[in-house]
Amino acid sequence: MRQGLRSPDAGRQREALVDAVRLRLAEAGAEPGTTEVAAALRAQGHPYGTTEVVELVRQLRSDMVGAGPLDPLLADPAVTDVLVNGPNEVWMDRGNGLERVPDIRFPDRQAVRRLAQRLATAAGRRLDDARPWTDARLPDGTRLHAVLPPVAVGCTCISLRVSRGRPFTLPELVRAGSLSEQGAALLRAMVGARMSYLVSGGTGTGKTTLLATLLGLVGPAERLVVVEDSAELRPDHPHVVRLEGRPPNQEGAGLVDLRDLVRQALRMRPDRLVVGEVRGAEVVDLLAALNTGHEGGCGTVHANAAADVPARLEALASAAGLDRAALHSQLAAALDAVVHLVRDGAGRRMAEVRLLRRGASGLVDTEPAAWFGADGRMRRGSGWARLAGRCGNDERWMTG
Structure with a gap:
């Protein structure tokens, strides 16, 4: 991938790219499928090769319809809880107590807030300055709790309780x-x-x-x-x-x-x-x-x-x-x-x-x-x- 996405501004550049693709899809009334996201990405004029496009499509879909950087944790069948206290503070529980996940980070505090608000919207709940907290169930059954600043001091806090696809026997x-x-x-x-x-x-x-x-x-x-x-x-x-x-x-x-x-x-x-x-x-x-x-x-x-x-x-x-x-x-x-x-x-x-x-x-x-x-x-x-x-x-x- 090009050096520009490895610079300190990579996170902000990717956020801007996500916003541009999201806007284009909204204007076209298109669903965020792989083909649609790839076409919208190429339409931005970025000279990426096929491999880079596929990787960015995966990341963009995760940011737009998934849980962003948290998707790998939520996909792990051993994980029961995922907690976000700040851009660089992500924790998980795999049954043996909380463990910090140092290799999963958000670009900044606004990225954490945007994720919380998007997840709340997906659950049909309101999350904004007038109602700065929510407790809801996501479409896949995951339990969401989120609190926005200033009620949450410093940064938006997200708590996710993962739901299994089927119960244990x-x-x-x-x-x-x-x-x-x-x-x-x-x-x-x-x-x-x-x-x-x-x-x-x-x-x-x-x-x-x-x-x-x-x-x-x-x-x-x-x-x-x-x-x-x-x-x-x-x-x-x-x-x-x-x-x-x-x-x-x-x-x-x-x-x-x-x-x-x-x-x-x-x-x-x-x-x-x-x-x-x-x-x-x-x-x-x-x-x-x-x-x-x-x-x-x-x-x-x-x-x-x-x-x-x-x-x-x-x-x-x-x-x-x-x-x-x-x-x-x-x-x-x-x-x-x-x-x-x-x-x-x-x-x-x-x-x-x-x-x-x-x-x-x-x-x-x-x-x-x-x-x-x-x-x-x-x-x-x-x-x-x-x-x-x-x-x-x-x-x-x-x-x-």
């Missing part, structure tokens, strides 16, 4: 070390017994991944109605109805929150009601639903430990005006178990299963039923007999 999670054979059999038995449960854990522990896998174990004759703020769950199941929330428009109207969606879901004849992430007042409607014959409901919740889940739900319910006594009364009859995930030196893995129980005080706490060490070995807790009885005393996972 239980055997794949076992091979990856996320579950032991006993743990996988136990989870299968819990789903088959129509237990209502929450998958808990911190950020990046694999809650959504595990939930999608478990939903794939539900019988094909059952109807799943999945409610999410941003649609991420893609279970391998023949009968899934997905409802997604919507933010307000520029006039502040049109908001559709999870409480609205849970209420609508109950009118759609669900065999299993699923809330992708319980994070607010929708916990009230979910618990009410699980108390009215909707067995086998499930979802995820952020919590540092399984024992903290009742207190976490109590805090969320208080925002909806439900007092402590009423919340615990509903909780005792609504949820059966908590499956807790951790992220440690052994990677993302299932750490324990706890059952919910109502104490003499009337408040709900958790009782340990099974622990799983980093080596995958299972240890029984005081709630083991109750869990075994509920799951049919299956010898495949009772041994240990």
